[in-house]
Amino acid sequence: MDSLAGLIGSRRVLVCIGTGGVGKTTISAALGVAAAEQGRRALVLTVDPARRLANALGLATLDEHVRRIEPATFAAEGCTVAAPLDAAMLDVKRMFDRVVDRHSPSAAVRDRILAHPFYRQASTALAGSQEYMAMERLFEAATSGDHDLVVLDTPPAEHALDFLESPNRLVDLFDSPAFRILVARASTRGRASAFRPGSLVMRGLSRFTSGEMFSSLLEFFSDMSATFDGFVERAQQVSALLHGPDTAFVIVAACEAGSARRALALHRHLTGDGYPVGALVLNRVAPYAAIRSDLEPAIEDARTLLRREAKQHRERHKGLAHAWATSAHHLSQIAAQDADVVASCRAGFGAAARVALVPRLADEPDSLRSLADVARFLTSAGTS
Amino acid sequence: MRSELFQRRFAIVSGKGGVGRSTVAAALGWVAARYGLKTCIVQLNARDDLGRMVGASSDCYHPVRLLPDLPLYGCTLRPPEALREYGEMKLRFRALHNLVFENDVMRRLLRMVPGMNEMLMLGKAWHMEAADKDASGRPTWDLLVIDAPATGHGVSLLRLPQAILDAVPFGPMADDARAMRDLLADPRRTALHVVTLPQELPVNEALELCEQARSVLSVPTGYLFVNMMLPRVQGESDRRLLREIADRAENAAERDLVRNALAYEHWRAAQQVQLQRLKRQAPLPLVELPHLFAPIDRAAIERLGDLAEAGMQAADVHRSGTEAIA
Numbered sequence A: 001m002d003s004l005a006g007l008i009g010s011r012r013v014l015v016c017i018g019t020g021g022v023g024k025t026t027i028s029a030a031l032g033v034a035a036a037e038q039g040r041r042a043l044v045l046t047v048d049p050a051r052r053l054a055n056a057l058g059l060a061t062l063d064e065h066v067r068r069i070e071p072a073t074f075a076a077e078g079c080t081v082a083a084p085l086d087a088a089m090l091d092v093k094r095m096f097d098r099v100v101d102r103h104s105p106s107a108a109v110r111d112r113i114l115a116h117p118f119y120r121q122a123s124t125a126l127a128g129s130q131e132y133m134a135m136e137r138l139f140e141a142a143t144s145g146d147h148d149l150v151v152l153d154t155p156p157a158e159h160a161l162d163f164l165e166s167p168n169r170l171v172d173l174f175d176s177p178a179f180r181i182l183v184a185r186a187s188t189r190g191r192a193s194a195f196r197p198g199s200l201v202m203r204g205l206s207r208f209t210s211g212e213m214f215s216s217l218l219e220f221f222s223d224m225s226a227t228f229d230g231f232v233e234r235a236q237q238v239s240a241l242l243h244g245p246d247t248a249f250v251i252v253a254a255c256e257a258g259s260a261r262r263a264l265a266l267h268r269h270l271t272g273d274g275y276p277v278g279a280l281v282l283n284r285v286a287p288y289a290a291i292r293s294d295l296e297p298a299i300e301d302a303r304t305l306l307r308r309e310a311k312q313h314r315e316r317h318k319g320l321a322h323a324w325a326t327s328a329h330h331l332s333q334i335a336a337q338d339a340d341v342v343a344s345c346r347a348g349f350g351a352a353a354r355v356a357l358v359p360r361l362a363d364e365p366d367s368l369r370s371l372a373d374v375a376r377f378l379t380s381a382g383t384s
Numbered sequence B: 001m002r003s004e005l006f007q008r009r010f011a012i013v014s015g016k017g018g019v020g021r022s023t024v025a026a027a028l029g030w031v032a033a034r035y036g037l038k039t040c041i042v043q044l045n046a047r048d049d050l051g052r053m054v055g056a057s058s059d060c061y062h063p064v065r066l067l068p069d070l071p072l073y074g075c076t077l078r079p080p081e082a083l084r085e086y087g088e089m090k091l092r093f094r095a096l097h098n099l100v101f102e103n104d105v106m107r108r109l110l111r112m113v114p115g116m117n118e119m120l121m122l123g124k125a126w127h128m129e130a131a132d133k134d135a136s137g138r139p140t141w142d143l144l145v146i147d148a149p150a151t152g153h154g155v156s157l158l159r160l161p162q163a164i165l166d167a168v169p170f171g172p173m174a175d176d177a178r179a180m181r182d183l184l185a186d187p188r189r190t191a192l193h194v195v196t197l198p199q200e201l202p203v204n205e206a207l208e209l210c211e212q213a214r215s216v217l218s219v220p221t222g223y224l225f226v227n228m229m230l231p232r233v234q235g236e237s238d239r240r241l242l243r244e245i246a247d248r249a250e251n252a253a254e255r256d257l258v259r260n261a262l263a264y265e266h267w268r269a270a271q272q273v274q275l276q277r278l279k280r281q282a283p284l285p286l287v288e289l290p291h292l293f294a295p296i297d298r299a300a301i302e303r304l305g306d307l308a309e310a311g312m313q314a315a316d317v318h319r320s321g322t323e324a325i326a
């Protein structure tokens, strides 16, 4: 089985996937840095408008234009890389426009679609379109030949699989013969009988929404119908890429029982659907000592140390010993919990995927230097 | 006096993913129920984290009572059930409903309509606020705590009624969307509460969410919960001294002790920097909640609930004080 370093060196696509706030964006950036260190031309494609991440990469802003981080910029922070690193952010609206443009048979059709009020809603911030466009952009980047590796940072989805399924939903509809017939006869006269004005279905629908709304929706789809084949074909290509040998999924989880449980479930789902899972990254593992004893012995240790080393502070010893022991003990409790999570993950994943551990850094990763630190943990041989 | 949380029946909890939205939602729900308010925690198409915390499953569409001793309920709204309920409500006859919605094309079409799932779940939550009444005509729920999706999806969710109105200004769907928009914008019924961690990125997102609530969403806001604050330990900690004698630890026990104590102080100091940023910039009253060091179970929820209520009351007093001066 490939190590994470091996995956970075051999795959064309790495997809970081996981629930909200676990560190997907940070890990994606660190994977990009690791790739640059290996001399691979990588693109980190993020969906996260977090400005600080752009700054960590040494960029003033991040938008849909590909920005390049030259080796000299790395060198200025004391890091050595063998290739530049590129980064870009997904712009859902622009991407959607490009997709429509690509699939439209003529400028007239394209303009009609772009001007339709439904299109404006579908293409902007509504949930779902982001996932779909992330896949489109990924495919575009992975097949352009500009990069050896594309690292995709996925949106925080409650159900992290949603975004993988979004193209299927589309194919399901656009490929349905019944739907095509319906749309092909969008004019009321030719409309399939169930959807004719006055039909039961239409009368039922009018209790939800105006009849015009439905007609207008059909009209929109009828405009779009010339693009259906393009959408379906592309969705199939995306699916093939994601299931293929050039791709590996990297599941990211926080070092918490709940997050680890979800990571295991995600792993089951992904492999069940035939997606290649390459590794699990357990992020923010407590790097603290597990004292695993009661508070009292810890206070005694602190007192011994103080009696020996800080003779001039005698009157403060009691307070200091108590404070140090308590705080040390708090972190020890976190460390003990985390050790259990790590053990259960190792047992749960078994030989199915590598588990890489990234410790909770004392300071949030906010520079190329600290991303390189994270990269080191990702690729170090110490991970099982 | 009770905090102002309980003056508005529709309490939405959002924030960056993983910051503790579900935990805070459970804690707030618990406080309300302890005051005797009939409370439902509403999870939107999510895992049943609530059930795990209180030790009773709430993974069901219709609210179930979670605790024998308090009127605390929970439910998990899922789009298919919401669609069925909504459809049957509007169409009244199951046969007609099946004809319209169980139709092959319609099923595929509905899955594609952007925002459809969110609209259905928001619609159900709105219905619980506006239409659920007991036999005497009083609202069923004294408080609804909505465990909303993380910031990005959360904002889309709250914007949805307006988005629908922009696309389809007329008809029954528009009427419902308008009613939902009015609920979300009504400062007597609704408050958006934000949860964050004292870390840079979550704080950035929390501040952006506050700003969007005002400028884009026009959703009235409530409190900003700063979760997982490392508690100040009793006694004094003297970081300088700790660092000074760190190298002179003589055995593993002493070394571990010093290492952890230093890490704790470092972490706490970093948290304080973010807390200060919030104090300077956040337009919402802050409520700090401590980092607990044991798994979050019912006892932990009760503790966080008590602390949240105390913090909210203190924030109310502070606010009315500054308003009196102003």
Ligand SMILES: Nc1ncnc2c1ncn2[C@@H]1O[C@H](COP(=O)(O)OP(=O)(O)OP(=O)(O)O)[C@@H](O)[C@H]1O
Pocket (backbone or CB within 6 Å): A019, A020, A021, A022, A023, A024, A025, A026, A027, A048, A155, A156, A283, A284, A358, A359, A360, A361, A362, A363, A364, A365, A374, B016, B017, B199, B200, B201, B202
């Ligand atoms: N190893 C680490 N050590 C310390 N802090 C970390 C580490 N990894 C991530 N963080 C911090 O944790 C927070 C969440 O990280 P990040 O934004 O990368 O997560 P995400 O999964 O992309 O979140 P979202 O789902 O909201 O997009 C950030 O504040 C980040 O700086």
Ligand SMILES: Nc1ncnc2c1ncn2[C@@H]1O[C@H](COP(=O)(O)OP(=O)(O)OP(=O)(O)O)[C@@H](O)[C@H]1O
Pocket (backbone or CB within 6 Å): A019, A020, A021, A256, A257, A258, A259, B016, B017, B018, B019, B020, B021, B022, B023, B024, B049, B150, B227, B228, B289, B290, B291, B292, B293, B295, B296, B304
């Ligand atoms: N005050 C606290 N002290 C200790 N642990 C906490 C605290 N608050 C939350 N947690 C833990 O942090 C993790 C995340 O909390 P929670 O699930 O409530 O967050 P969330 O924002 O709802 O996450 P998600 O985005 O996954 O829905 C959980 O493991 C929870 O037990």
Ligand SMILES: [Mg+2]
Pocket (backbone or CB within 6 Å): A024, A025, A026, A048, A153, A156
């Ligand atoms: Mg992210």
Ligand SMILES: [Mg+2]
Pocket (backbone or CB within 6 Å): B021, B022, B023, B046, B049, B147
């Ligand atoms: Mg949650």
